[in-house]
Amino acid sequence: xxxxxxxxxxxxxxxxxxxxxxxxxxxxxxxxxxxxxxxxxxxxxxxxxxxxxxxxxxxxxxxxxxxxxxxxxxxxxxxxxxxxxxxxxxxxxxxxxxxxxxxxxxxxxxxxxxxxxxxxxxxxxxxxxxxxxxxxxxxxxxxxxxxxxxxxxxxxxxxxxxxxxxxxxxxxxxxxxxxxxxxxxxxxxxxxxxxxxxxxxxxxxxxxxxxxxxxxxxxxxxxxxxxxxxxxxxxxxxxxxxxxxxxxxxxxxxxxxxxxxxxxxxxxxxxxxxxxxxxxxxxxxxxxxxxxxxxxxxxxxxxxxxxxxxxxxxxxxxxxxxxxxxxxxxxxxxxxxxxxxxxxxxxxxxxxxxxxxxxxxxxxxxxxxxxxxxxxxxxxxxxxxxxxxxxxxxxxxxxxxxxxxxx
Numbered sequence: 001x002x003x004x005x006x007x008x009x010x011x012x013x014x015x016x017x018x019x020x021x022x023x024x025x026x027x028x029x030x031x032x033x034x035x036x037x038x039x040x041x042x043x044x045x046x047x048x049x050x051x052x053x054x055x056x057x058x059x060x061x062x063x064x065x066x067x068x069x070x071x072x073x074x075x076x077x078x079x080x081x082x083x084x085x086x087x088x089x090x091x092x093x094x095x096x097x098x099x100x101x102x103x104x105x106x107x108x109x110x111x112x113x114x115x116x117x118x119x120x121x122x123x124x125x126x127x128x129x130x131x132x133x134x135x136x137x138x139x140x141x142x143x144x145x146x147x148x149x150x151x152x153x154x155x156x157x158x159x160x161x162x163x164x165x166x167x168x169x170x171x172x173x174x175x176x177x178x179x180x181x182x183x184x185x186x187x188x189x190x191x192x193x194x195x196x197x198x199x200x201x202x203x204x205x206x207x208x209x210x211x212x213x214x215x216x217x218x219x220x221x222x223x224x225x226x227x228x229x230x231x232x233x234x235x236x237x238x239x240x241x242x243x244x245x246x247x248x249x250x251x252x253x254x255x256x257x258x259x260x261x262x263x264x265x266x267x268x269x270x271x272x273x274x275x276x277x278x279x280x281x282x283x284x285x286x287x288x289x290x291x292x293x294x295x296x297x298x299x300x301x302x303x304x305x306x307x308x309x310x311x312x313x314x315x316x317x318x319x320x321x322x323x324x325x326x327x328x329x330x331x332x333x334x335x336x337x338x339x340x341x342x343x344x345x346x347x348x349x350x351x352x353x354x355x356x357x358x359x360x361x362x363x364x365x366x367x368x369x370x371x372x373x374x375x376x377x378x379x380x381x382x383x384x385x386x387x388x389x390x391x392x393x394x395x396x397x398x399x400x401x402x403x404x405x406x407x
Contacts, residue, residue: 035073036068036074038156041089041096042101044093048233055090065081084247088229113153119160121140123167126170126330162188169184169198186221194310205291208293253316259317287306297396311382336348
């Protein structure tokens with residue numbers, strides 16, 4: 001009966017959840033004011049739409065600071081209240097600029113939460129983890145209780161929807177749906193620059209299969225975004241570059257997870273971090289050797305390793321990039337359940353809950369969320385997934401028993 005009437009009750013349920021999420025977001029913003037990443041984008045879209053003001057202008061910046069002050073919010077330390085995205089990403093925020101700021105921000109916070117939930121679902125699908133509907137629902141809800149998720153929602157981060165696009169692109173590419181994968185990849189290219197290397201990864205794999213659909217739509221999409229933005233925003237490239245240079249003077253702002261790892265030995269931190277970056281990049285290239293000959297199972301393992309290694313080059317150790325590691329985590333859960341059945345399921349749930357508790361134990365409560373996250377939060381999940389992937393390497397790529405169980 002539920003399946004037959006799903007066309008009626010499911011949309012109503014989704015709308016009710018979104019409205020409820022928006023109302024809850026309004027309450028959370030009032031109760032837990034923190035630093036904000038939505039105001040610069042909302043203000044830039046609103047002023048450009050109404051007055052034709054450049055999104056990179058000082059007027060836009062001042063108006064953003066006024067909005068933040070009115071609602072007891074703080075500018076992100078990274079952008080200082082300036083609009084720093086590529087100009088064509090203003091298109092995504094134009095609908096929100098038509099609504100008052102608190103309501104628009106609450107809706108965006110709800111969209112961030114929904115993006116995280118859907119990212120979990122896509123990650124499970126990408127990993128090929130076979131779960132019941134109830135188990136998938138529990139994973140999705142538990143991730144919302146994860147410290148990084150809470151922080152991203154409260155700060156109204158712009159990244160989760162675009163990280164979802166990258167994960168969806170990977171899922172489509174693995175299924176040989178190059179056109180849809182290319183669309184997702186080019187939409188997220190400017191927000192998630194590391195996705196460019198994922199495009200290269202899949203282009204190599206597709207090339208040996210004489211399929212250029214992904215690359216073609218990706219290049220056409222990038223060209224369309226650049227051309228349309230140059231028509232609508234004159235001189236935006238020069239203004240964007242000047243603003244970026246002003247905010248990133250020197251190299252002190254670079255703070256990759258590998259730099260955090262090198263800082264564990266303060267005496268040789270700079271030399272060690274440089275060596276780590278070179279070694280990891282060379283290791284990535286070595287692992288890419290043989291991509292053309294991979295079957296789907298081997299490709300999946302290699303993709304998870306690639307995402308894991310690319311995370312280590314995240315320039316500012318942005319906490320949102322931890323969501324990119326969820327497919328690798330669920331891939332490890334898949335291998336555990338393949339090898340040890342019921343015992344593996346028990347380990348999976350214990351490990352997942354322990355991970356959530358660990359992140360809360362290392363988190364920084366209000367009002368200290370303005371500062372950088374401790375290295376344990378930045379490095380814990382990638383360490384677990386990287387070690388786990390290496391541990392299951394033979395099972396994932398060579399084991400005949402695994403292939404039989406996977407049929």
